[in-house]
Amino acid sequence: MKIRKTVIWPGAIICGLGVVYALLPGYTKNSLVYLFPGIEDYKIFDNRAVKTGIAQPWGVAVDYMKCDLLPAERDTLEAYKSVAYLVVQNDSIVYEEYWEGYSEKSLSNSFSAAKSIVGLLIGAAVQDGYIKSVDQCVGDFVPEYKVSPNNQLKIKDLLTMSSGLNWNESYSNPFSITTKAYYGENVNQLVKELKVVETPGKEFNYKSGNTQLLALILKNVTGKSLSNYASEKLWKPLGAENEALWSLDMPNGDEKAYCCLNSNARDFARIGKVILNNGNINGQQLISEEYIQASISPASYLVDHKDRKEVDFYGYHWWILNYKGEQIPYARGIYGQYIIVLRKENAIVVRLGHKRNNDKIDHHPAEIFSYVSTAKRMLSERKK
Numbered sequence: 001m002k003i004r005k006t007v008i009w010p011g012a013i014i015c016g017l018g019v020v021y022a023l024l025p026g027y028t029k030n031s032l033v034y035l036f037p038g039i040e041d042y043k044i045f046d047n048r049a050v051k052t053g054i055a056q057p058w059g060v061a062v063d064y065m066k067c068d069l070l071p072a073e074r075d076t077l078e079a080y081k082s083v084a085y086l087v088v089q090n091d092s093i094v095y096e097e098y099w100e101g102y103s104e105k106s107l108s109n110s111f112s113a114a115k116s117i118v119g120l121l122i123g124a125a126v127q128d129g130y131i132k133s134v135d136q137c138v139g140d141f142v143p144e145y146k147v148s149p150n151n152q153l154k155i156k157d158l159l160t161m162s163s164g165l166n167w168n169e170s171y172s173n174p175f176s177i178t179t180k181a182y183y184g185e186n187v188n189q190l191v192k193e194l195k196v197v198e199t200p201g202k203e204f205n206y207k208s209g210n211t212q213l214l215a216l217i218l219k220n221v222t223g224k225s226l227s228n229y230a231s232e233k234l235w236k237p238l239g240a241e242n243e244a245l246w247s248l249d250m251p252n253g254d255e256k257a258y259c260c261l262n263s264n265a266r267d268f269a270r271i272g273k274v275i276l277n278n279g280n281i282n283g284q285q286l287i288s289e290e291y292i293q294a295s296i297s298p299a300s301y302l303v304d305h306k307d308r309k310e311v312d313f314y315g316y317h318w319w320i321l322n323y324k325g326e327q328i329p330y331a332r333g334i335y336g337q338y339i340i341v342l343r344k345e346n347a348i349v350v351r352l353g354h355k356r357n358n359d360k361i362d363h364h365p366a367e368i369f370s371y372v373s374t375a376k377r378m379l380s381e382r383k384k
Helices: 010-023 026-034 071-079 113-128 155-159 177-183 187-192 208-222 226-235 265-276 289-295 368-382
Strands: 047-050 082-089 092-098 244-247 261-263 319-323 326-332 338-342 347-353
Touching: 047 226, 047 261, 071 082, 071 368, 082 265, 082 368, 092 265, 092 368, 113 155, 113 208, 113 226, 113 261, 113 265, 113 289, 113 326, 113 338, 155 208, 177 187, 177 208, 187 208, 208 226, 226 244, 226 265, 265 289, 265 338, 265 347, 319 368, 326 368, 338 368, 347 368
Parallel strands: none
Antiparallel strands: 047 244, 082 092, 082 347, 244 261, 319 326, 326 338, 338 347
């Protein structure tokens, strides 16, 4: 008796895969097409401009570019595929270098460094009287959060990443809500449907949905898009030289607030100036000094949901690095997008690039210590 062999033709396999692909959600298809987020993803999304006013260029230090990178410092910057490294002190550029054809005007994705900018805009909304206090309930501004269990959630819980919402912060899963927010449409609807599943204000648990919900609050209270409010409260008063682009979830849609503000190193550095100046921009108190101090002070009443230790590394959407006993606030993105504020030196450091170290030291990517020490060395040598 002959045994008949079944042959599966390549064409049948391809056809089957095509059917499976056709049945996938649109955001999953996009994640499979693009595979990994990149620093120039604004090219694949719709965007809204964050407009400039009267440009106020940074000064140029008398010893501009007189400090060189040490070999080990350059090795670190280049190992993580940096595209920009900038040091500004006393409103003047001391050092800047660009790689891969990038320049002082090249756009690059902020990724989660945008969260710190949204945090500042909440402070501006408090200053403007749109929000009375960060202790107000989210339900005061978003109807879906007026009912239990969501009615216990406060703005402060969102700012400190202690919301207890059922958002899954997964970057590798093509079906996760984080992937859906990045590649899908109607991102604000996603956060309207979230539920409080753990008591807010108790545990630090980093979730991008918290930032998106803050942006929805800003939209509802100001009646403006996030980009327009950022233009009014930051980009124009700070004298940004170039328009930024905030990527949207669809044409004429909403900003992906938790990420995706695209700008350059020089203009990103202006965000650090808000912290340095305690919210006072060119003589105008756009954000209260009290709010700025709360932003860059650890939310020590929280415990981390993983190691159960007291939170000494995060405030109101700003990370806080303990560097040799000095608390250094900074904004950060997933590929090592950093806006670092050196208050002791009255300086700002911006690093942009494609990669960061996966290892962490006390909740901070390991390589950030090198970027800080590099800048501090340069600035200390200026005094000699």
